[in-house]
Amino acid sequence: MLSIRNIVKQYAGHTALSDVSLEVNRGQIFGLLGPNGAGKTSLIRIVNQITAPDAGEVYFNGEKLNQSHIDRIGYLPEERGLYKKMEIGEQMIYLARLKGLSRAESIRRLKIWFEKLGMDTWWKMKIEELSKGMQQKAQFVATVLHEPDLIILDEPFTGFDPVNAEVIKDEILELNRKGATILFSTHRMESVEELCDAIALLDKSKKILDGKISDIKDTYRNNIYLVEYTGDRVSANSLEPFELLDESAGHNNSYSIRIKLKQGSTSNDVLQYLIPKARINMLQEVIPSMNEIFIEQVNKIA
Amino acid sequence: MNKILLIIQREYITRVRKKSFIIMTLLVPALFAAMFAIIAYVANDKDQTIHIVNVIDKSGNFKNRFTDQKFIKYNYLTQSLVAAKANLKNDDDLILNIPANPKDTAVLFAKKKTTLSLADNIQGQMNDIATGVSLVKAGIDTASLHKIKSNIIIKSNEITDAGEKSTNMAATYTLSFAGAILIYMSLFIYGAQVMRGVIEEKTSRIVEVIVSSVRPFQLMMGKIIGVGLVGLTQFVLWITLSAGIGYLLGNNASVVHNTIFKFVHSLGANAAYELSCFFFYWITGFLFYSALFAAVGSAVDSETETQQFMFPITLPLLFTYILSVSYLFMIPDSNLAFWLSVIPFTAPVAMMVRVPFGVPGWQMAISMTLMIAGFIFTTYIASRIYRVGILMYGKKASYKELAKWFFYKE
Numbered sequence: 001m002l003s004i005r006n007i008v009k010q011y012a013g014h015t016a017l018s019d020v021s022l023e024v025n026r027g028q029i030f031g032l033l034g035p036n037g038a039g040k041t042s043l044i045r046i047v048n049q050i051t052a053p054d055a056g057e058v059y060f061n062g063e064k065l066n067q068s069h070i071d072r073i074g075y076l077p078e079e080r081g082l083y084k085k086m087e088i089g090e091q092m093i094y095l096a097r098l099k100g101l102s103r104a105e106s107i108r109r110l111k112i113w114f115e116k117l118g119m120d121t122w123w124k125m126k127i128e129e130l131s132k133g134m135q136q137k138a139q140f141v142a143t144v145l146h147e148p149d150l151i152i153l154d155e156p157f158t159g160f161d162p163v164n165a166e167v168i169k170d171e172i173l174e175l176n177r178k179g180a181t182i183l184f185s186t187h188r189m190e191s192v193e194e195l196c197d198a199i200a201l202l203d204k205s206k207k208i209l210d211g212k213i214s215d216i217k218d219t220y221r222n223n224i225y226l227v228e229y230t231g232d233r234v235s236a237n238s239l240e241p242f243e244l245l246d247e248s249a250g251h252n253n254s255y256s257i258r259i260k261l262k263q264g265s266t267s268n269d270v271l272q273y274l275i276p277k278a279r280i281n282m283l284q285e286v287i288p289s290m291n292e293i294f295i296e297q298v299n300k301i302a
Numbered sequence: 303m304n305k306i307l308l309i310i311q312r313e314y315i316t317r318v319r320k321k322s323f324i325i326m327t328l329l330v331p332a333l334f335a336a337m338f339a340i341i342a343y344v345a346n347d348k349d350q351t352i353h354i355v356n357v358i359d360k361s362g363n364f365k366n367r368f369t370d371q372k373f374i375k376y377n378y379l380t381q382s383l384v385a386a387k388a389n390l391k392n393d394d395d396l397i398l399n400i401p402a403n404p405k406d407t408a409v410l411f412a413k414k415k416t417t418l419s420l421a422d423n424i425q426g427q428m429n430d431i432a433t434g435v436s437l438v439k440a441g442i443d444t445a446s447l448h449k450i451k452s453n454i455i456i457k458s459n460e461i462t463d464a465g466e467k468s469t470n471m472a473a474t475y476t477l478s479f480a481g482a483i484l485i486y487m488s489l490f491i492y493g494a495q496v497m498r499g500v501i502e503e504k505t506s507r508i509v510e511v512i513v514s515s516v517r518p519f520q521l522m523m524g525k526i527i528g529v530g531l532v533g534l535t536q537f538v539l540w541i542t543l544s545a546g547i548g549y550l551l552g553n554n555a556s557v558v559h560n561t562i563f564k565f566v567h568s569l570g571a572n573a574a575y576e577l578s579c580f581f582f583y584w585i586t587g588f589l590f591y592s593a594l595f596a597a598v599g600s601a602v603d604s605e606t607e608t609q610q611f612m613f614p615i616t617l618p619l620l621f622t623y624i625l626s627v628s629y630l631f632m633i634p635d636s637n638l639a640f641w642l643s644v645i646p647f648t649a650p651v652a653m654m655v656r657v658p659f660g661v662p663g664w665q666m667a668i669s670m671t672l673m674i675a676g677f678i679f680t681t682y683i684a685s686r687i688y689r690v691g692i693l694m695y696g697k698k699a700s701y702k703e704l705a706k707w708f709f710y711k712e
Contacts, residue, residue, distance in 0.1 A: 076511075
């Protein structure tokens with residue numbers, strides 16, 4: 001769907017992107033992660049053809065990115081804004097027509113969206129009369145009205161209250177189900193694990209990690225398990241198939257321990273070792289969250 | 303291409319719908335009407351006061367020799383000055399005390415300040431009378447002198463290919479001034495509108511959404527052309543409304559009708575030529591300057607930061623304007639006038655000063671060609687600064703910075 005190959009972008013004095021390559025597959029929700037200043041917005045602007053890369057190429061549906069693709073992309077920038085003095089309805093129609101929709105068609109689609117998001121009464125209102133959250137909602141509609149194949153959202157959830165953030169998240173998921181590919185950038189990791197199929201992690205103009213979330217997590221599994229049992233405290237000796245990392249006592253003779261499997265042993269070995277000694281309440285693999293991976297990776301480089 | 307039309311349409315419609323546009327469009331013809339109403343009022347005979355000059359002539363040379371005029375009547379008193387002063391009732395009446403000795407000064411007394419023209423008139427008559435009396439005393443036959451006294455009035459005629467035609471110097475000057483002032487003001491007003499539009503898009507951050515749909519160049523040109531059309535609309539409405547009001551007033555008051563008729567007549571067959579020159583320099587001048595204004599708008603984050611860039615842009619305009627209204631109109635054929643009217647920075651204003659006096663065809667051709675080349679050039683420079691500037695937030699731009707932007711690749 002979107003293939004970004006060896007992009008380099010330099011501004012006077014600093015490098016925004018150095019040799020960044022990414023593959024976004026059709027139908028994916030792709031998260032572009034990284035701390036502020038990592039180069040996310042620079043990359044997004046290149047995909048939107050707002051700026052051009054110094055080196056490297058972008059392919060859209062197998063074709064080299066060109067002006068004809070503009071109407072197939074919807075873009076919600078991080079810094080949001082609309083004409084303050086213009087009526088919402090007219091403004092939405094204007095933006096949709098810039099993306100190639102006819103006036104009649106944009107009105108038809110707008111009516112549907114306005115009804116869906118409870119914006120029916122806004123049509124004649126001016127942007128300056130709306131709250132910030134309402135403006136963002138309107139801008140989201142403007143981004144997706146022309147039913148783009150690729151929706152690019154730069155920090156989509158900033159500025160929304162939790163209720164509206166949920167509404168927008170549901171809309172993003174629905175658009176994705178209908179076939180839109182979604183590329184969004186964020187530095188908020190919770191949303192990544194909930195939404196994304198794949199991610200790329202940028203830091204200091206370089207890509208330091210990318211792939212499917214499940215694959216990434218697999219590579220970061222480190223055989224750590226959390227076990228909870230009731231019974232006498234199992235004291236450690238060198239025979240057990242794991243190393244004890246830490247343990248804490250709960251009430252009613254229950255204990256919870258964090259363990260790391262020894263080389264060659266599995267979770268089954270752990271159970272076999274513990275079952276004769278105590279009643280097992282829970283055994284769970286501890287998979288690092290994206291947040292932990294993110295912080296670990298960024299720190300490793302710094 | 304279709305998208306640039308959409309942008310022009312939006313820029314045009316949102317501006318034309320504004321209250322300020324409608325008010326300005328109506329206000330100017332209203333001022334125009336008021337101006338003619340004042341002319342009509344001033345020119346109306348009935349309203350002018352009649353001054354009665356009470357002459358106390360101690361020399362005896364002036365008695366019954368003053369000629370009554372429309373607004374100045376003479377009356378001869380035999381009373382003393384003191385008595386005459388006491389008897390003076392009407393505020394508009396005056397006392398003229400002429401002493402016995404011609405070397406003493408004659409004094410004009412009045413309850414209000416006398417106007418210069420009134421005193422001038424009386425003085426002129428007194429001199430004529432005194433000269434006449436002296437001539438008679440010297441034994442010169444005044445009758446034959448009157449016969450040979452010439453009365454010369456210069457009437458200026460212009461020789462053109464079409465034959466001679468009379469020139470109305472006043473109308474030519476008026477036109478020369480009016481053209482220069484109108485161009486100067488509209489370049490500022492509409493250029494600043496372009497700049498403000500760019501700043502608005504930048505500060506509201508909508509620009510990033512729009513340049514993901516259109517090229518920055520399209521956005522800039524759309525705005526410039528849209529604002530330009532607004533300006534043209536305003537001028538066409540002003541001219542039409544003013545002409546309409548003038549026509550209506552003219553039907554009611556023959557004086558106003560005559561004033562307008564005389565003025566329009568004095569423009570003569572050249573009106574169409576002068577008007578098309580005006581529109582040519584208006585349009586090219588606007589395109590030339592508004593591109594620069596757009597570049598300035600893209601380089602700043604708010605209107606208050608525009609000062610440092612505005613100054614060098616407005617300086618040549620201001621310079622030509624001041625020169626034009628103070629000096630240039632007296633020497634429309636000089637070398638200075640020629641150079642100012644071919645350099646695109648100053649040409650729109652300087653050429654408007656020259657056009658009513660007639661400009662040689664080849665000079666016109668050079669000026670117009672340079673104007674067109676000039677606006678293409680400024681548009682090119684501006685668009686390269688603009689495309690970078692609109693996406694630069696919170697960075698204070700210097701001239702060095704602007705030069706860097708110019709050389710950025712896409």
